[in-house]
Every structure is written in C-alpha cells, then in structure tokens.
C-alpha cells in the first residue's frame with residue numbers, strides 16, 4: 030500500500046518541488062494550498078503524514094496542526110523559517126511529530142519523515158498488540174468494554190440500533206480434558222477465523238473470556254443479529270476438527286443475542302446477552318436464543334447473571350462418554 034503524504038504550503042514553487050522530491054523517494058504526495066484545502070483532502074482520503082507550512086493566509090499551520098490532530102489519525106511535520114515567530118515547542122504542543130526549518134533541506138526532511146513513519150508504525154503495532162487476543166487474533170475483552178461503551182453512546186446519540194451476540198463453546202472443558210489444551214487452542218483459533226469470516230465491515234468480534242466470544246453489531250436490529258448469529262453458529266458446526274489422539278469431531282456453540290435498549294447501562298445489555306446464551310445452554314446447547322428486555326425469561330433470576338459469564342463447566346455437565 031502506498032504511503033501517502035499531504036504537502037500544505039501557500040507557495041506554488043515549494044509545493045511543486047516538495048511533491049517531486051517526496052515522489053522521487055517513493056511516497057505518494059498530494060498538495061494543498063491552504064488549511065481549508067488540506068482539511069478537505071483529509072476528509073476525503075487517508076494520509077499518513079501532513080507536512081505543513083506555518084505562515085499561510087487564513088488558518089496558519091499551527092492551528093491547522095491542532096485541528097488535524099483533533100479530528101484525524103495522521104502525523105504532522107511543520108515547516109518554518111529561522112526567523113519565524115514560532116518555536117519547536119509550540120509545534121510539538123499542538124501535536125506535531127516533528128519540525129523542519131525553511132528553506133527545507135530535502136535530505137533532512139527525508140530523515141525526519143522516515144523516523145516519523147517508523148514511530149507511527151510502531152505505535153500502531155503496539156496498540157494492536159494491546160487490544161488483540163494472541164490466540165484467536167480477535168480483539169480482547171479490554172477492547173470489548175471500550176468499544177461497548179463507545180457504541181452504546183453512539184446508539185443513544187443517533188438513535189441507531191445496536192445488537193450484541195455472545196457465544197460459549199459447548200463442552201469445551203471436556204474437549205480439553207480429552208484431547209489436551211493444545212488441541213483446545215486449535216479450536217479457539219479456528220473459531221476466531223470462523224467468527225471473523227462471518228462479520229460485516231462494521232461488526233467487531235472479541236474473545237470475551239476463555240471460551241467465550243462476543244460480536245458487536247452496530248446499526249443492526251435484533252432480528253438481523255439473530256441471522257448473523259445463526260450463520261456463525263452453522264459455520265462453526267460445519268468445521269471438522271482432527272485432534273491428534275481422537276476421532277474427527279465437531280464443535281458447537283450456544284449463542285445469546287440481544288438488542289440494546291436506549292439509555293440502558295451497557296452492563297445490563299451484556300447481562301441480557303449472557304442470559305440468552307445461558308438459555309441456549311439450558312435448552313440443549315448448539316442453538317441461538319434471542320432475549321428482549323420484556324421477555325419473562327429475562328426477569329427470571331437464574332444464576333448466570335454476572336460477568337464474566339459462567340462457562341459450560343458446572344452447568345449440568347454431561348456424563349463422560
């Protein structure tokens with residue numbers, strides 16, 4: 030993928046020379062003649078770095094930097110003359126990643142640009158590591174709670190529906206006991222793939238606990254979420270696993286689905302999905318249950334209420350084969 034750089038300067042010659050230089054060294058460069066054009070470009074397309082002049086008619090480069098850092102995920106390098114009224118500290122304070130003096134020495138700019146890009150990638154990798162479950166490559170539970178709050182807030186603000194799918198692997202403890210944890214890990218990893226394959230662009234999936242997964246479905250009503258859950262359940266069921274010391278085997282999940290109610294606490298929302306999942310267990314597993322807040326079963330105070338959800342262990346565990 031191209032690394033895209035946006036050059037912002039009111040001087041035509043500088044814009045032209047910089048664009049040529051940036052493209053010579055292998056990046057893709059676009060230009061904007063003022064802050065307004067720069068912000069329009071950032072709204073329309075994705076850039077990794079903005080290199081901006083400070084002295085420009087209209088909004089100056091420092092103010093532009095501040096606006097960019099508030100609204101866009103992009104690095105900023107600012108350029109200014111030695112005699113300028115602006116300091117390195119001011120630029121960094123507005124959120125700039127680096128600072129170069131005019132007239133710009135291209136070799137120096139290139140060094141700084143490469144460093145900024147390197148640090149940006151490292152930051153992204155670290156962030157991804159911090160929110161990803163290593164085994165399933167789904168998001169982890171910490172990220173789930175963050176996104177849950179965000180999506181609930183968004184749903185309240187825009188009155189958009191929001192649904193939640195919560196699933197738990199059936200008899201996973203028995204699988205682990207029989208085939209060992211390495212085989213169990215293979216199942217978890219494979220389920221991660223199956224869940225990911227069933228998602229739409231706006232959905233996000235999480236390893237919620239040991240053998241529990243959640244999917245957040247923004248702008249989705251309960252019925253649609255129910256369909257999505259059925260699809261994921263079937264995809265999982267149709268996968269054959271080949272544990273080293275056993276027969277080819279299939280894994281099933283018990284699934285709960287619910288829709289967010291305007292204004293409710295996210296904890297209640299998760300609790301209801303948890304109850305729905307528990308009902309699927311109770312009704313024989315390998316099924317999907319939808320639970321709405323006014324459902325009498327939602328009022329029943331059975332024991333699965335608190336988070337983290339109760340797993341298969343302990344729920345009328347099956348006889349040993």
Ligand SMILES: [Mg+2]
Pocket residue numbers: 038039040082083084085
């Ligand atoms: Mg200027």
